[in-house]
Amino acid sequence: MKILIIEDETGLRDSIQAYFTGEDSVCETVKDFTSAIAKVSVYRYDCIILDLTLPLGNGLDIIKHLKANQFNDGILIISAKNSLDDRLTGLDLGADDYLTKPFHLSELKSRVTAIVRRRSFNGNNVLKFNEIDIDLAAKTVKINDQFVKFTRKEYSLLLYFVANKGKVVSKSAIAEHLWGDSIDIADNFDFIYSHIKNIRKKLVEAGGKDYIYAAYGMGYKFNEA
Template sequence: MKILVIEDEPALAGSILSYFKGEGNVCEHAADFNSATGKIELYTYDCILLDLGLPGGDGLQLLSRIKEMNKKDGVLIISARHSLDDRLSGLDMGADDYLVKPFHLSELKSRVSAIVRRKNFDGGNIIIFNEVKIDVAAMKVTINEKPIVLTKKEFDLLVYFLSNKNKVVTKNAMVEHLWGDQIDLSDDFDFIYTHVKNLKKKFAEAGARDYLRSVYGIGYKFSDR
């Protein structure tokens, strides 16, 4: 998953980032209203963790901006505001969930995972695409009921393709999703070709159809059409 943590309290932000990065996710951080606005306008995330009380502005203004832009990013409000009115305001404005501080990181992870499943896969842990079956929670992939072994990046790439199946995905979008801010560390995207080539090879060895096609000069498309 690609997650944006919008939180101005350093200790809490650090704990959240360490926890989710330790699970293999791509995480970015914004500590104030302006930097959060810049990231939201530039990038796309599976889930945005949104604190309401931020230096420079209110989190609900950011939520409103997300909806104005018609972005599909999941939004989980994390706030010390615990009144019913605050919760209803956030949910009515389009947040997917609302979690009151303090909270256990394990519960936060469960809430985030549920939002991503609802957004991308109709709420389920299992993705089935013809002979391909993916258990998202267990990170297991089978083809024709036989397991195949993928690296973490290959698995994330496959899930990303399936969540965007029948669409052309640009190389830039793939790198942003899988590496986040680290996209700026590379001048070219040759490593994306390597991951795609390895994924195609493992699919072929397992007897799967060739669903992954290159779109010259743009990126890739995962489709059975």
């Protein structure tokens, strides 16, 4: 998952980031309205964790901006108990869910996971594509009913391809999905080629097909032959 945390409270922001970072998640943070608008105008996220009360602006205007531009990022509002009207307004504007502060981080993660699963995988816990079965909860992959071990980045990339099957995804979109902000320090996309090569090899060695096709000058497509 690629997640953006928009929260001005440093302790809470850092706690959420630490809790989500790792496994298959890339987690970015901003602390004010202006920085948040700059982020969501350029980058796409599986889920945005959004505090409505922000320095320099209102979180509701971020939701309006996303919807006006037809961006399909998942949105989870986190807000204080006394802001019920704002939470309801946020849901009316198109947010997916809300959670009242204070909350347990485990519940926050469950809510985020549910949003991503509902938006990207039709609410399913197991994503299927021909002989490939991806268990979203266990983060495991079966090919022809046999478990195949993928690294965390390989798993994340395979999941990204299957979720976007039939669509051409650019190398820059892949890089941002896997590395988020830290991609800015990369000189080239050689690491993408390496991960794709490994995924192809593991699919074929397990008796599966290689569904990854290069779209010359554009990126890659995961699709039937």
